[in-house]
Each structure stands twice: as structure tokens, then as C-alpha cells.
Amino acid sequence: MDPGDVDEFLDLYEIVAAEKRYIGAEAPIDRARKREQFLERLASDRWGSLVAIDTDGVIIGQIGLKNMNGLIEVGMLVAPDMRGRGIGSELLTAGLDWARLRHAHKMTLQLWPDNEAARxxxxxxxxxxxxxxKRQWKRRNGEIWDAIVMGLQL
Ligand SMILES: CC(C)(COP(=O)(O)OP(=O)(O)OC[C@H]1O[C@@H](n2cnc3c(N)ncnc32)[C@H](O)[C@@H]1OP(=O)(O)O)[C@@H](O)C(=O)NCCC(=O)NCCS
Structure with missing residues (x-):
């Protein structure tokens, strides 16, 4: 992801956040704050953000990677109408390359227990x-959701 991609990416991020059942963020997002946060991340060598684009160059997926001394925290998303076509697998493969290039020892992530596709x-x-x-993350509607931790030794 380049700094010039951030606004287009945030459109997709907001669509997935509006689904309210897959990622931590919930719509409406604070766009100005998120833009600043992503631009900071792109400028940092501790963060990686890789995007999948279609043949017209439109962003249809993203994987975000945070390198904490070799422990890589992962978050990812694919556009709703593009899921189930192998894009998530391609993004994760690219994320693994990113992690291995940095000699990372492990990948870690959290997901909601009912997110079967991600699991x-x-x-x-x-x-x-x-x-x-158990009862880890508070949602905007006041519910507190469980989460599963998954890890991959590299
Ligand atoms: C999770 C997500 C990134 C997967 O991306 P994707 O492009 O759909 O994934 P792929 O097409 O590469 O599928 C990979 C595997 O996921 C599983 N999968 C994908 N869609 C599935 C579905 N609807 N139901 C069950 N399993 C599914 C399959 O095991 C599949 O492997 P296969 O191709 O060998 O059958 C995508 O569904 C998504 O963006 N979901 C919303 C955001 C999200 O959940 N992010 C992750 C938060 S932890």
C-alpha cells in the first residue's frame, strides 16, 4: 500500500467495518484518525500493509502486519463480493513472505469464534x-464478545 492508496483502502475498510461481524473496527469509523494512523504505519518499518488489486487496479483486499520483535500480528480483509476466490490465500501467502524476509518467529491473530471463513x-x-x-472485546452495542487466538510458528 502506498500513501496515495489510503483513502481508497479506507472505503473498503469502512464497508467491512459496516458488516459489524468480522473485524474489530465498527462503522462509522473516524476517517481522519484512521487516515493518520495508516499513514504513520506506512512510514514505519515495523508495519507492513499489502493490498490485492483487480485488473483495473481497484483495491479488493488487504493484509496488515505489525512486527513486534519477530512476533507478527496479522489483520486482513477482502471485499464482500470478492470473497471465496482465493484472494485471502494470496494475501496471506504474501504476508508470510513479508514475515519470513524479516526473520520473524511467529504470526499471531485474533478472530471472532463464529468467523468460519477466517478460521x-x-x-x-x-x-x-x-x-x-472469554468476554474480551466490547462492541458499540454494549455486547462483549469472545475471541479466539491463533498462531503460526515460522
Ligand atoms: C477471511 C477472508 C479474509 C478470507 O478471504 P477469501 O478471499 O474469502 O479466502 P479464500 O478464497 O482464499 O479462501 C481460503 C479458505 O478459507 C475458507 N473459506 C473461504 N470462504 C469460506 C466460507 N464462506 N465458508 C467457509 N470457509 C471458507 C476455505 O477453507 C478456503 O480454502 P479453500 O479455498 O481451500 O476452500 C474473507 O472472508 C474476509 O475478508 N472476511 C471478512 C473480514 C475478516 O473476517 N477478516 C479476518 C478477521 S480475523
Missing amino acids: RLYAKFGFVEEGYL
Whole structure:
């Protein structure tokens, strides 16, 4: 992702956030704050953000990687109408290359327990379930959701 991609990416991020059931962020997002946050991340060598684009150059997916001394925290999304076509797998493959180039020892992530597509995607790549966090994350509607921790030793 280049700095010039951030606004287009935030459109997609907001669409997935509006689904309210896959990623941590919930719509409406604070766009100005998120833009600033992503621009800061792009300027940092601790962060990676890789995008998938279609043949017209439109962003249809993204994987974000945070390098914490070799422990890489992962977050990712694919546009709703582009899911189930292998794009998530391509992004994760690219993310793994990013991590290995940095000699990372592990990837880690959290997902909601009912996110079956994500759980299967990560399992396909060898991630294992390492923990179950009960009543971990508060949502805007006041609910507190459980989360699963998955990890992949590199
Ligand atoms: C999770 C997500 C990134 C997967 O991306 P994708 O492009 O759909 O994934 P792929 O097409 O590469 O599929 C990879 C694997 O995921 C699983 N999968 C994908 N869609 C699935 C579905 N609807 N139901 C069950 N499993 C599914 C399959 O095991 C698939 O492997 P296969 O191709 O060998 O069958 C995508 O569904 C998404 O953006 N979801 C919303 C955001 C999100 O959940 N992000 C992750 C938060 S932790």
C-alpha cells in the first residue's frame, strides 16, 4: 500500500467495518484518525500493509502486519463480493513472505469464534488455535464478545 492508496483502502475498510461481524473496527469509523494512523504505519518499518488489486487496479483486499520483535500480528480483509476466490490465500501467502524476509518467529491473530471463513483460511495455512478469550472485546452495542487466538510458528 502506498500513501496515495489510503483513502481508497479506507472505503473498503469502512464497508467491512459496516458488516459489524468480522473485524474489530465498527462503522462509522473516524476517517481522519484512521487516515493518520495508516499513514504513520506506512512510514514505519515495523508495519507492513499489502493490498490485492483487480485488473483495473481497484483495491479488493488487504493484509496488515505489525512486527513486534519477530512476533507478527496479522489483520486482513477482502471485499464482500470478492470473497471465496482465493484472494485471502494470496494475501496471506504474501504476508508470510513479508514475515519470513524479516526473520520473524511467529504470526499471531485474533478472530471472532463464529468467523468460519477466517478460521478455515488460517487453519489451511497451519495456524493453530492457542487460546479462547472469554468476554474480551466490547462492541458499540454494549455486547462483549469472545475471541479466539491463533498462531503460526515460522
Ligand atoms: C477471511 C477472508 C479474509 C478470507 O478471504 P477469501 O478471499 O474469502 O479466502 P479464500 O478464497 O482464499 O479462501 C481460503 C479458505 O478459507 C475458507 N473459506 C473461504 N470462504 C469460506 C466460507 N464462506 N465458508 C467457509 N470457509 C471458507 C476455505 O477453507 C478456503 O480454502 P479453500 O479455498 O481451500 O476452500 C474473507 O472472508 C474476509 O475478508 N472476511 C471478512 C473480514 C475478516 O473476517 N477478516 C479476518 C478477521 S480475523
